[in-house]
Amino acid sequence: MTRADLSSSPLPPVGPHDHVRGPAHGPLVVVYGDYECPFCAALELSLRELPVRLVHRHFPVRGAHPRAFAAACAAEAAGRQGAFWPMHEALFADQGRLEDPHLWERAERLGLDVARFESDRRDAAVAEHIRADFRGGVRAGVPTTPTLFHDGVRHAGRPDAAALARLANPIA
């Protein structure tokens, strides 16, 4: 039996498995988030207004948010059809509707092949990707959602307006 290593480790570097949005040379912001967390949704709206290079990693916490894991799977499945970010935004836009029919409805609205979406979101590799994001976050010290990393520095919880302004304009 091999135990998962959960000891402290640096933030996993951005790699090909990551989802990246925003200007290539913008300040890099890595967010660990949960689609059922309202503070994550609020942060998402703020980040959309900023010229940052955003990496979203999954940190679903099922006790508090029973649909968070399924929602993360839906985003990954949409990603296999090139629609990770549209699904990401659609999930955050309506957190009260995360049951399976709501996920199918989003897939349809985004023009995805719904049958493929349905089988992809149950794929073991999708679940493994999400668990790997979660474990990497735990090892990097993510204690809650949202937690963001900017310039290698961890900020846990909801950032205030001043902290958000510093993300976009680190010199100020």
Place this chain on the structure above:
Amino acid sequence: MTVVAAGRPAPEFTLAALGGRPFTRADLEGGVTVLVFYPFAFSPVCTDQLSVYSELREDFAERGATLYGVSCDAVWSQQAFKDSLSLQFEQLSDFEPKGATCRAFGVLHPGGFPQRALIMTGPDAVVRWSYEAASPGDLPGANLIFDALDGQES
């Protein structure tokens, strides 16, 4: 006041478990225990520190560690908190005399609530490791507990 250091025996204490059952130093004996002191039930973070630990319950169990949440809230408040986050570990109340156990472990904040602190004890009820956050708003990641759990075995 600073948190009780590694190598020191856990002090005598009495906390109330759900239903009012006492939980004392004797309950630490025979296993590895992690006491998770937190300031208040329902304190305003989104996905709470405790629900992240709860998500990792199998990883703690694999290492033979039992976690307990400890606060000065009443057992009923703790029960409601546990239910609302579907926490998989028991809560212990330091309600009356208020903060006595927190004081004994050196984690009572001057404001009358626990500092955010983690204390790990061994089967002999001796403190193996302890951690106190720089401020109550500073949330310790589960990685710190795993560092302590995995470090002690080698």
